[in-house]
Amino acid sequence: MKQFETVIGLEVHVELATKTKIFCSCSTEFGGEPNSHTCPVCTGMPGSLPVLNKQVVEYAIAVGLATNCTITQNCKFDRKNYFYPDNPQNYQISQLYLPICRDGSVEIETEDGGRKNIGIHEIHMEEDAGKLVHDEWGENSLVDFNRSGVPLIEIVSEPDMRSADEVVAYLEKLRLIIQYLGASDCKLQEGSMRADVNLSVREAGASEFGTRTEMKNLNSFKAIRRAIEGERERQIDLIESGQKIIQETRRWDDAKEYSYAMRSKEDAQDYRYFPEPDLVPIIISDEWLDEIRSRQPELRTEKLERYKREFNIPEYDAGIITSNKKLADIFEETTAICNNPKKVSNWLMVETMRLLKEHEMEPEQITFSPENLAKLIQLTEDRAVNSSVAKEVFEKIFEEDIDPEKYVEEHGLKAVSDDGALRSTIEKVIADNPQSVEDYKGGKKKAIGFLVGQTMKAMQGKADPAMVNKILAELLQ
Amino acid sequence: MSLMNLTAVELGKKIKAGEVSVEEAAKEALAAAAKKEKAVNSFVTIDEEKVLAQAKEVQRGIDAGKYTGPLAGVPAAVKDNMCTEGMLTTCSSKILGNFVPTYTCEAVLNLERAGAVIIGKTNMDEFAMGSTTETSAFGATKNPWNTEHVPGGSSGGSCAAVAAEECSYALGSDTGGSIRQPSSFCGVTGMKPTYGTVSRYGLIAYGSSLDQIGPVAKDVTDCAVILEAIASHDKKDSTSIERKDCDFSTALVDDVWGMKIGIPRDYFGEGLDPEVRDAVMAAAKELEKKGAVIEEFDLSLVEYAIPAYYVIACAEASSNLARFDGVKYGYRTDGFAGLHNMYKKTRSEGFGAEVKRRIMLGSFVLSSGYYDAYYLKALRTKALIKQAFDKAFEKYDVILGPAAPTTAPRIGDSLSDPIKMYLGDIYTISVNLAGLPGISLPCGRDSGGLPIGVQLIGNCFGEKEIIRAAYAFEQTREYEHSPLA
Numbered sequence: 001m002k003q004f005e006t007v008i009g010l011e012v013h014v015e016l017a018t019k020t021k022i023f024c025s026c027s028t029e030f031g032g033e034p035n036s037h038t039c040p041v042c043t044g045m046p047g048s049l050p051v052l053n054k055q056v057v058e059y060a061i062a063v064g065l066a067t068n069c070t071i072t073q074n075c076k077f078d079r080k081n082y083f084y085p086d087n088p089q090n091y092q093i094s095q096l097y098l099p100i101c102r103d104g105s106v107e108i109e110t111e112d113g114g115r116k117n118i119g120i121h122e123i124h125m126e127e128d129a130g131k132l133v134h135d136e137w138g139e140n141s142l143v144d145f146n147r148s149g150v151p152l153i154e155i156v157s158e159p160d161m162r163s164a165d166e167v168v169a170y171l172e173k174l175r176l177i178i179q180y181l182g183a184s185d186c187k188l189q190e191g192s193m194r195a196d197v198n199l200s201v202r203e204a205g206a207s208e209f210g211t212r213t214e215m216k217n218l219n220s221f222k223a224i225r226r227a228i229e230g231e232r233e234r235q236i237d238l239i240e241s242g243q244k245i246i247q248e249t250r251r252w253d254d255a256k257e258y259s260y261a262m263r264s265k266e267d268a269q270d271y272r273y274f275p276e277p278d279l280v281p282i283i284i285s286d287e288w289l290d291e292i293r294s295r296q297p298e299l300r301t302e303k304l305e306r307y308k309r310e311f312n313i314p315e316y317d318a319g320i321i322t323s324n325k326k327l328a329d330i331f332e333e334t335t336a337i338c339n340n341p342k343k344v345s346n347w348l349m350v351e352t353m354r355l356l357k358e359h360e361m362e363p364e365q366i367t368f369s370p371e372n373l374a375k376l377i378q379l380t381e382d383r384a385v386n387s388s389v390a391k392e393v394f395e396k397i398f399e400e401d402i403d404p405e406k407y408v409e410e411h412g413l414k415a416v417s418d419d420g421a422l423r424s425t426i427e428k429v430i431a432d433n434p435q436s437v438e439d440y441k442g443g444k445k446k447a448i449g450f451l452v453g454q455t456m457k458a459m460q461g462k463a464d465p466a467m468v469n470k471i472l473a474e475l476l477q
Numbered sequence: 478m479s480l481m482n483l484t485a486v487e488l489g490k491k492i493k494a495g496e497v498s499v500e501e502a503a504k505e506a507l508a509a510a511a512k513k514e515k516a517v518n519s520f521v522t523i524d525e526e527k528v529l530a531q532a533k534e535v536q537r538g539i540d541a542g543k544y545t546g547p548l549a550g551v552p553a554a555v556k557d558n559m560c561t562e563g564m565l566t567t568c569s570s571k572i573l574g575n576f577v578p579t580y581t582c583e584a585v586l587n588l589e590r591a592g593a594v595i596i597g598k599t600n601m602d603e604f605a606m607g608s609t610t611e612t613s614a615f616g617a618t619k620n621p622w623n624t625e626h627v628p629g630g631s632s633g634g635s636c637a638a639v640a641a642e643e644c645s646y647a648l649g650s651d652t653g654g655s656i657r658q659p660s661s662f663c664g665v666t667g668m669k670p671t672y673g674t675v676s677r678y679g680l681i682a683y684g685s686s687l688d689q690i691g692p693v694a695k696d697v698t699d700c701a702v703i704l705e706a707i708a709s710h711d712k713k714d715s716t717s718i719e720r721k722d723c724d725f726s727t728a729l730v731d732d733v734w735g736m737k738i739g740i741p742r743d744y745f746g747e748g749l750d751p752e753v754r755d756a757v758m759a760a761a762k763e764l765e766k767k768g769a770v771i772e773e774f775d776l777s778l779v780e781y782a783i784p785a786y787y788v789i790a791c792a793e794a795s796s797n798l799a800r801f802d803g804v805k806y807g808y809r810t811d812g813f814a815g816l817h818n819m820y821k822k823t824r825s826e827g828f829g830a831e832v833k834r835r836i837m838l839g840s841f842v843l844s845s846g847y848y849d850a851y852y853l854k855a856l857r858t859k860a861l862i863k864q865a866f867d868k869a870f871e872k873y874d875v876i877l878g879p880a881a882p883t884t885a886p887r888i889g890d891s892l893s894d895p896i897k898m899y900l901g902d903i904y905t906i907s908v909n910l911a912g913l914p915g916i917s918l919p920c921g922r923d924s925g926g927l928p929i930g931v932q933l934i935g936n937c938f939g940e941k942e943i944i945r946a947a948y949a950f951e952q953t954r955e956y957e958h959s960p961l962a
Contacts, residue, residue, distance in 0.1 A: 040579065040580055043805065044800045044805065045560075045578070045579070045580075045805075045806075046560065046566070046568075046573070046576070046578070046681040046682075046800065046801075046806075047559070047560045047578070047582060047677075047678065047679040047680055047681045047682070048678070048679075049677060049678050049713060049714050049715065050715070051712065051713060051714075051715050052715065079796050081795075081796050081799060081843070083799065083802065083820055085802075085804045085816065088800065088804075088805060089799065089800045090799035090800050090802055091796050091799055143804070143805075270844050270845045272795075272796070272840060272843035272844055272845075272848075273843075273848075274792055274793075274796070274843050274848070274852060277684075277685035277686040277716075277793055278682075278685050278715060278716065279715050280715050280716060
């Protein structure tokens with residue numbers, strides 16, 4: 001049987017985190033009333049003119065620098081001409097001839113633990129389109145231009161990936177870099193990061209690439225994985241049955257786990273690109289570039305080193321925490337308050353991860369404040385709550401960001417360390433469970449566990465288990 | 478004598494002195510238009526009520542000391558490709574026949590800040606594509622000197638309105654000669670500033686890299702004063718330039734002693750009407766008499782300007798006009814089956830023949846496989862033309878030549894032969910390609926009585942040089958009012 005190799009390149013669109021649009025001063029805020037964030041420029045009114053948002057250029061440069069690109073210091077915008085109602089001017093201002101960044105790379109870890117460089121062909125800046133709303137009852141479609149003019153960068157990779165794992169590793173790496181730069185929140189589900197997959201297969205060892213297809217509508221890492229597997233199989237089936245692959249754009253339907261042809265290369269539109277005459281060339285001086293370079297925040301590799309050095313937490317923990325900007329931010333902010341990096345790391349590594357998984361959430365969706373986590377850590381340090389109560393309180397913090405001090409107080413969860421009350425409860429437990437006492441005295445040391453449990457139950461969980469053990473052992477002597 | 482016989486600055490003085498009220502001036506303009514529009518058809522829209530309300534408002538502003546400039550209270554007309562809030566802005570096209578903008582063009586706002594009263598919107602070639610004002614969807618404008626003839630274009634409405642004295646002055650736009658050529662045909666003075674001097678915000682684009690708004694008036698003084706009012710650095714237009722030398726009226730001096738004026742031999746070759754040639758050469762002689770140094774030279778590349786211009790302007794236009802699709806505003810076809818058919822029918826019905834011709838030409842030169850051969854080559858030609866001018870301006874302060882090869886053709890003669898019409902732009906379009914300032918002013922009339930214009934071209938930012946030369950020449954002759962004035 002023939003062996004096939006998959007060749008994959010990605011086009012990743014990232015929505016930049018600017019407050020205003022790329023060519024006008026309208027807000028980029030998500031979810032306003034339809035057409036409430038619009039003006040003559042982003043609705044393509046006659047006579048309106050674009051003015052470039054400088055922050056877009058700075059974000060694009062920052063991403064380019066962090067992905068080892070060469071910055072095009074004399075770059076330009078071009079018009080991409082095509083008719084569609086979500087595109088108010090019927091052209092999109094993008095970059096074709098002189099994209100802002102070129103020839104970069106990011107390093108990923110492969111499944112076997114090795115390292116591999118994925119080349120970046122170019123990064124260019126462009127504007128997003130509006131949104132079509134199909135009127136379910138009428139015959140019309142309506143257009144909402146709130147998204148029109150929201151700034152995007154498109155990161156075009158080289159065809160360097162060979163598996164879904166590599167694709168996901170590359171996307172995760174890109175996302176991490178961009179989140180660290182603060183250039184975007186990169187949410188796949190909400191569309192602030194979108195990936196189109198260009199895929200071809202070839203017989204293992206072949207030097208030529210096969211014919212590729214482009215797949216769109218991939219809204220999650222899972223969908224991307226399934227789409228890659230599905231498309232790989234579809235192409236291999238075609239080749240093995242002696243058919244040709246058609247170069248085309250396909251739309252992935254994740255529910256049906258199949259892709260459908262949208263348009264072939266033959267119907268590909270001629271976009272009639274030409275330099276945008278309404279914008280002047282962007283001249284990026286060495287000084288400007290140096291200034292942006294000097295402002296680059298600490299990226300993950302540097303942060304990881306610093307964590308190991310400064311906080312003395314296990315490498316594994318530091319790796320997980322720095323793998324997400326939000327987690328790293330919470331870690332640093334909480335540690336700054338309570339000065340207990342090990343405990344903070346523990347809460348993030350164990351309970352936070354468990355709850356994220358349970359709620360099917362991404363770390364970006366965490367809402368609790370470092371202040372409340374720090375307070376909780378302080379409570380446990382002071383032995384004011386025992387660990388099981390602390391876990392219960394943390395769930396509340398995770399869900400509603402409650403103040404743990406108040407919560408413990410109001411719900412009477414404070415650990416009972418009062419020796420007298422505890423001692424009399426334990427005496428009662430001993431009196432009520434003669435069998436267990438006998439077992440214990442007869443050498444079945446495990447029987448003490450049952451007695452501890454009974455005591456905790458009687459104390460409604462508020463006792464410190466260490467203390468219970470200690471008193472029990474003492475009374476049973 | 479009508480107040481409309483006066484220049485804008487003369488009328489402004491009377492208003493300032495309180496001899497004439499703003500309302501009186503506006504009423505005279507409206508009355509003149511009411512009387513002459515049937516013959517000349519300069520305007521697409523006149524909103525009398527609005528004009529009178531604005532006149533009252535401006536008068537209050539003058540009385541309160543808000544408007545103190547030379548144009549305060551003077552009635553002006555604006556070409557119908559400049560957006561005016563709440564007032565129809567059609568580009569003389571069916572596709573924008575019902576379009577009322579939500580904002581006002583920056584240049585018009587600047588005029589209003591100077592206290593102008595906007596009488597109405599002037600007729601033009603549809604989307605400024607044409608040299609005769611015959612491609613307007615609202616009928617051709619006639620030349621006030623002889624209504625059998627065209628006024629030129631595309632700012633034919635603005636130039637005819639000034640020549641017919643339906644307003645004191647007007648704004649036009651010039652992409653390939655659209656202010657200078659009709660000014661020449663109508664016997665008025667029109668000026669195209671250096672690219673970037675006047676904001677294009679709110680000017681409905683034809684060829685974005687070539688379009689510039691400029692004044693049309695009875696004389697050079699008015700033009701200098703109007704340009705002073707409309708020039709501004711506008712952050713809303715990325716191609717707008719910050720200039721510190723916009724005090725153009727300081728150049729209104731009758732002194733050209735020692736000024737070096739170059740006459741390109743290339744502008745006096747085949748196709749130039751001998752009567753035009755003689756009148757233009759006579760104008761050069763007048764300047765020589767005043768002490769200017771006149772010299773003939775070879776500019777070169779002139780024959781490449783027209784093809785380069787039509788490639789670049791049409792390419793930009795094909796994209797600029799894509800937004801007129803029946804989706805958001807303007808004309809939409811009545812019956813259609815689906816989106817694609819709606820686009821097709823709307824645009825087929827909404828645009829006139831010349832506009833369609835240029836959209837097709839522009840789409841072709843940008844299409845894959847032709848881009849390098851046409852568009853890139855045209856851009857390179859544009860750069861070479863700029864270099865040729867740079868070289869000339871190392872030697873000369875001003876370049877002098879005709880504004881057009883002939884006087885105004887008869888109505889109907891040009892539309893049948895578009896290539897001939899395109900060739901008529903030969904002396905004006907290189908100025909747009911090089912981004913230079915140019916002015917056209919009357920220098921005589923042909924045997925049929927039609928006006929002839931002389932064009933003065935300056936280096937980048939050299940408005941003051943051409944204003945000075947034009948002003949000096951203007952002092953040698955009297956302003957001739959058109960028969961319709």
